[in-house]
Amino acid sequence: MKIRDILILIAIAILLSAVSIQIGQWSYSWLPPQASTESGLIDNTISFLVTLGSFIFLGVTGTVIYSVILHRASEEDLTDGLPIEGNITLEVVWTVIPVFLVIWIAGYSYNIYQQMGIQAPGHGSHPNMLMDAAYAETLNSSGKENLESSDSLVTPVENTVENIQVDAKQWAWVFRYPESNVTSTELHLPVNQRIRFALQSEDVIHGFYVPAFRVKQDIVPNETINFELTPTRIGEYRLSDSQYSGTYFAAMEANVVVESAEDYQKWLHQAAKQKPSIANNQAAQEYAQNEQQEFQNGWQTVPPAAPPLVNYHT
Amino acid sequence: MTINIETTSNISQSHHHQGEGDWKKYFGWSTDHKVIGIQYIVTAFMFFLVGGIFAMVIRGELITPEADLVARSVYNAMFTMHGSIMLFLWTFPILVGLGNYLVPLMIGAQDMAFPRLNAAAFWMVPVVGILMMASFLVPGGPAQAGWWSYPPVSIQNPTGNLINGEVIWLLAVAISGVSSIMGAVNFVTTVVKMRAPGMGFFRMPIFVWAVFSAQIIQLFGLPALTAGAVMLLFDLTAGTHFFDPSAGGDPVMFQHFFWFYSHPAVYVIILPVFGIFSEIFPTHARKPLFGYKIVAISSMLIAGVSGLVWVHHMYVSGTPGWMRMIFMVSTMFVSVPTGIKVFAWVATLWGGKIRLNTPMLFALGGLIMFVFAGITGIMLSSVPVDVHVNNTYFVVGHFHYVLYGTVTMGIYAAIYNWFPKMTGKMYSEGWGQLHFWLAFIGTNLNFLPMHPLGLHGMLRRVASYAPEYTFWNVIASLGGFLLGMSTLPFIINMVASWLDGEPATANPWRAIGLEWIVASPPPHENFDTIPVIISEPYAYGMNKSLVLEQFQEEAVVIPQSLEEQSAGSDSESLSAENSRDK
Secondary structure, eight states, X not given: OOHHHHHHHHHHHHHHHHHHHHHHXXXXXXXXXXXXXXXXXXXXXXXXXXXXXXXXXXXXXXXXXXXXXXXXXOXXXXXXXXXXXXXXXXXXXXXXXXXXXXHHHHHHHHHHHHHHXXXXXXXXXXXXXXXXXXXXXXXEOSXXXXXXXXXXXXXXXXXXXXXEEEEEETTEEEEEETTTTXXXXXXXXXXXXXXXXXXXXXXXXXXXXXXXXXXXXEEOTTOEEEEEEOBOSXXXXXXXXXXXXXXXXXXXXXXXXXXXXXXXXXXXXXXXXXXXXXXXXXXXXXXXXXHHOSOOOOOOOOOOOOOOEESBOO | OOOOBOXXXXXXXXXXXXXXXXXXXXXXXXXXXXXXXXXXXXXXXXXXXXXXXXXXXXXXXXXXXXXXXXXXXXXXXXXXXXXXXXXXXXXXXXXXXXXXXXXHHHTTOSSOSOXXXXXXXXXXXXXXXXXXXXXXXXXXXXXXXXXXXXXXXXXXXXXXXXXXXXXXXXXXXXXHHHHHHHHHHHHHHHHXXXXXXXXXXXXXOHHHHHHHHHHHHHHHHHHHHHHXXXXXXXXXXXXXXXXXXXXXXXXXXXXXXXHHHHHHHHHHHHHHHXXXXXXXXXXXXXXXXXXXXXXXXXXXXXXXXXXXXXXXXXXXXXXXXXXXXXXXXXXXXXXXXXXXXXXXXXXXXXXXXXXXXXXXXXXXXXXXXXXXXXXXXXXXXXXXXXXXXXXXXXXXXXXXXXIIIIIIHHHHHHHHHHHHHHHSBOOOHHHHHHHHHHHHHHHHHHHTTHHHHXXXXXXXXXXXXXXXXXXXXXXXXXXXXXXXXXXXXXXXXXXXXXXXXXXXXSOTTOOOSGGGGSOSSOOTTSOSSOOOBOSOTTOTTTTOOSBOGGGTTTOSBOOOOHHHHTSSHHHHHHHHXXXXXX
């Protein structure tokens, strides 16, 4: 290989790297606002992978397009290309480099994953689950007694953790604040405080997902799944069911309000004073409307659960 | 250096005027692998159109944020049936069809190992299709639980009837599984036992390697899916509680059964497409496939690793951390043998004499979109990323780049490439290129916007969504409708060319391969005498003969010295080229 060729290759590599790094930076703008401590970590991983991926994509497609433009044969040209059957060095290089890339990406992802886990308090009490990020540990599968007994999970060491129970059912969310005896269909969270959700489902598998928090967890019936995160940004967000749960799946959403500690306490106090009333429920409304319509396709669907009875709803 | 191609015109002449009632054989029981291959291809394409119409309904619903075009239950049926049809009635059967047609020809066999089993396996496909369509007519409508059919949603049975959409769906999937197992046994036996003399494993074309690897996956994976489906069927009809959490069953166990097969299934689909790329790039770039042996072995490696990655679909299903990590690493390692293939194709193109005809365009478009899909695939395999984008449109965008951008583009490439062989007619190059550009632009317009949507958190399977997602959804829907339109020039081209195209010579591409040394279309028994193979499969520019001299009377690839080739025979090849352009 001539020195000139090597210099050209290096120049191309530098150019590609610069472009890829730029695309990696742009990737932050493809994401919702960062509203939890996990958000930044996950966005960094995405940006890292977008940077690497852009380099590979531009490199490979650039070579293909270059070949197609420069090595295109004319209609009359019936000759063949050079009969090169392979090149062991090259083949070893493009096997070994991906192996290293894979190890790099896996190591990077593992580190990020550990950091997400380390931020979860309560790890010390489960030393044998060190690799298990505490935000997704399955505590018990013995049934619904957990619902009542879950405050016993709160040890004095963890009293800075806010415990919230999440009940999912077809197609409604109910949030229970056990310390204040409040139930709500809107999820209120204090900013900059560790939240531990106890996720439970009454019927089918649902999924807990707030895009701005970046984390997601399936809710499996008959299990209580603990799931932790720390909201960091005051604002309103949307919680969606992320695991397909039947007819009104897309309508199973809830508002999420992240507010200052004072506002949060104020809200809890006010909500506790209100008598439970029936919340609005989109699935139930649509189902009732469909029943009244004259034209129906006759496809019977699973009826929605009764709209939840809660202290606070919008 | 070139390989000289001489067309013995009497071959194509004698088979050109086959009996006029010939078309009837495609509608009846035939044990000829070529007839069965075309039966598979045409049947699968019909269902591709049906699945495509369902996709149009989905994109029509999603062009506005509200659920306003169809009822939510209809929407759920649409995406369930769209996914099921595209997998069980389009990609699987059409690739089995291409394999059926090509594998015996490529290995110098006169038919598949078990011709009657082959026909039986095919005739189950229309049964699966009719069952799926019929489920629209039962009370309660067709299955609405997604193609994963996760319990408990799939076993809720709101009508209470014994015969309901979900039961019919499960029966159809089970029959499809039986058909695929029968096909797999047949393919594996054929490749192992029926190769012509001289064709060692490392002289097989990569397409044969790819089909072989894919069918081995079918053999070890399908029993898991079939078992899962049968247990689900029992839960639904016989009152068992394998997966019913309200009675102590474990719904997550079904996910293991399902994905243990259904992730490898993706490789069953994509490996033959890799094989198609490996045939088309050398032929139309006029160069040997770069690193043939390692490309062949990488198919087997992919098949092996594919059995060890299924939990990456279940990162957020309550899967413990150690399991997430193991499956993250195993999934990422799929990229190594896959990367080997991609680099080999790029190196094959490099310095070739590239001809941008329709098969080549589709293969190149498929390659570029596959690289993109591979990169988003690596992103998805990383647990921290997946925790955010799992079940969002990012995943939908990723697998449509695989299943449309790569697989369907590869299938089109194969149909154009072997159309002259199958029908004895040339397709129209102009219509073919129009089809390519519509499909390429439509695919990117449809599926690229799904990536920003997913990164922003739009979930898959929703009938309604937040207004902030509208812009990219409108673009995607327009792309979807363009994709729908793109099938029209294809259909027109195929029908018109088959009925009234220019006659094709035995080897219009001057390609190397046993299928090209027989007439177009090949005679019933393929080879009058079984050829003896004496060289590697991609000896472009090497002046080698593929088969032993005594068979060259019927052979088309004849090595000649450089001096001789400039004279008479070039005009033959030229006329083949010209007829393609008309």
